[in-house]
Amino acid sequence: MSIAAVIFDCDGTLVDSETIGALAFAEALAEEGLAMTAAEVLHGFRGRRLATSMAEAASLLGRALAADFEARLRHRTAAALRAGLREMQGATALVQALRLPFCVASNAPRAKTELNLTLTGLLPHFEGRIFSAYEVGAWKPDPGLFLHAAEALGVRPAQCLVVEDSAPGVQAALAAGMPVVALLPEGPAPWLPAAVPHVRDLSAVASHLA
Incomplete structure (x- = not known):
């Protein structure tokens, strides 16, 4: 799919x-x-x-x-x-190149996420597509936040690629039935399931969009 x-x-x-x-x-x-x-x-x-x-x-x-x-x-x-604060290497380039709908879904309060995106110049790319666990009432590893985001985007969960960096986030994506790629600049972590691919840089995410 x-x-x-x-x-x-x-x-x-x-x-x-x-x-x-x-x-x-x-x-x-x-x-x-x-x-x-x-x-x-x-x-x-x-x-x-x-x-x-x-x-x-x-x-x-x-x-x-x-x-x-x-x-x-x-x-x-x-x-x-x-x-x-700085953006993760390749963040702006990736979102500018995306031709698919995308959003951000964070365990943090909306104000913190908006501050992060503002400080790094990323906010304009995510206006109207920021989802906070505090507003949904579901924190990762609960899949509820990701399922809410998929519904808001109008896309089936199985067709949403999640990009994460933590064990709770990966667990939430898997529980939501979503493919997930882990961003791990220092290489695979002990908590990462063997079946979940990882990338060291956001530029490599594009290869998982097919």
């Missing part, structure tokens, strides 16, 4: 935000008394719902995080993104 639409994740897929976000998270946790490196945050929390990650951090800490932790973390992260 031919591909008729493309659904992109945002963080770590269209924009190079994962390391920036992990460092901000690690710094915020340090203020709470929990020592985690940015690498440990990435390994443990990448692609997951923030509420889930915060609950696990609180469990490691042995007490609840401060009531304003999420607000402070989001403020810290936004400031760090404004200071140094």
